[in-house]
Amino acid sequence: MPDEIPSLPPCAARGHAAAWPLTTLRDCFALLVAGPAPLAVDGTLLPGLPDRLVALDELRDRLLARACPQATRDAAWAVVVRRSRRHGGAWTVGAAGMALPALRAVSVRLGGHGGLDPADVQAEVLTGFLSALATARLDLPRIAVRLRWAAYRAGLAAATQTLEAPHPDPDLFHSRAVTQPHAGGPDDVLAGAVADGVLTPAEAGVIAATRLDDVPISAWAARHATAARTAYRLRDRAERRLVDYLTGPARTGRRPRPPTTGPSRRHPPARPTATAVSWPRPAAAPAVAGVTP
Numbered sequence: 001m002p003d004e005i006p007s008l009p010p011c012a013a014r015g016h017a018a019a020w021p022l023t024t025l026r027d028c029f030a031l032l033v034a035g036p037a038p039l040a041v042d043g044t045l046l047p048g049l050p051d052r053l054v055a056l057d058e059l060r061d062r063l064l065a066r067a068c069p070q071a072t073r074d075a076a077w078a079v080v081v082r083r084s085r086r087h088g089g090a091w092t093v094g095a096a097g098m099a100l101p102a103l104r105a106v107s108v109r110l111g112g113h114g115g116l117d118p119a120d121v122q123a124e125v126l127t128g129f130l131s132a133l134a135t136a137r138l139d140l141p142r143i144a145v146r147l148r149w150a151a152y153r154a155g156l157a158a159a160t161q162t163l164e165a166p167h168p169d170p171d172l173f174h175s176r177a178v179t180q181p182h183a184g185g186p187d188d189v190l191a192g193a194v195a196d197g198v199l200t201p202a203e204a205g206v207i208a209a210t211r212l213d214d215v216p217i218s219a220w221a222a223r224h225a226t227a228a229r230t231a232y233r234l235r236d237r238a239e240r241r242l243v244d245y246l247t248g249p250a251r252t253g254r255r256p257r258p259p260t261t262g263p264s265r266r267h268p269p270a271r272p273t274a275t276a277v278s279w280p281r282p283a284a285a286p287a288v289a290g291v292t293p
Contacts, residue, residue: 021122022104029097032090033057039094041079048072056080060098063144070141077143084133095133096126102148103129109188110155121155128154146213149187153208156191157201186212189246198245203238206231 032039033055041059043049048069049062059080063073080098083091096103103125111121132150136143190204199207202224209215221231 020119021126022100022107025093025096025103025126026100028093029057029100032094032097039090041076046072046075046079049076056094056098060101063098064101074141074143077147078138081133081136081138081143092130092133096129099129099144099147099151102144103151106148106152106155110152110159110191121159124158125151125155128152140215142214146215149208149213152187153201153205156194156204160194160201189242193242193245196245198241199238203234206235207238207242210235 038055038057040053040055041049043054044051049059049072054062059076062068063076077098080091080095084095103122107118107122107125110125111118129147129151131154132147136146136150140146187208190199190208193199194201194204206217206220209220210217217231217235218228220226221228224231226234
């Protein structure tokens, strides 16, 4: 029965790679959904699912399908998250296993820089996901998206801290800066801005939460013990710097004009005045179960 509390399966080590958190998670999840009594939810209680028990690996595939309605995704994730909070153990592993495609993609993206241990990146990403699993609000839409962003932000904070730490040099100590790819989705843009020192992790967090995850800024402020007016000012200042960062010659590829020998009759172009960045949704980014890629 899906409401029973199954015990965690023993996950045997398979060489050095099995010590990596996401490899261990993959193996444990595979054992939980195998056999005659896999970890499952009752499809009769959820719209759009078969009228039978649906194992979590099948549920993950169904939620990732483009045709799956958002309401079905949120309802299914809410059931899994509540059981994780109530029972822990196998249901927490099951929830993380459903998110494994996104957790792996986030870890690869954050760990693609020299000097970072992939196992450490995976551990931070998984820790961020599990923390959000215990605290994320289930009455707001896009549960899976918010869990994925929590995992990404946790991994990004750890990666940034590691890469900004001083490293020995023959002549002096210096900080290594991260140069993240400019192309990609909004998470790449925010990560690059943090790495380049344009935004702090907190500023990137408020922009991501309120602009991308549709979290009201008052809710973000309350969650971080901050006055709403302060949160507005924090986001406004951060977005002004982000606009300058994104429209500057170094990012757009525009070469600065050489100075003229005489006074110009034309007025210089006006600086951009928008303080909010319009974020395109990445169409092909790997997604957590329940998020259309």
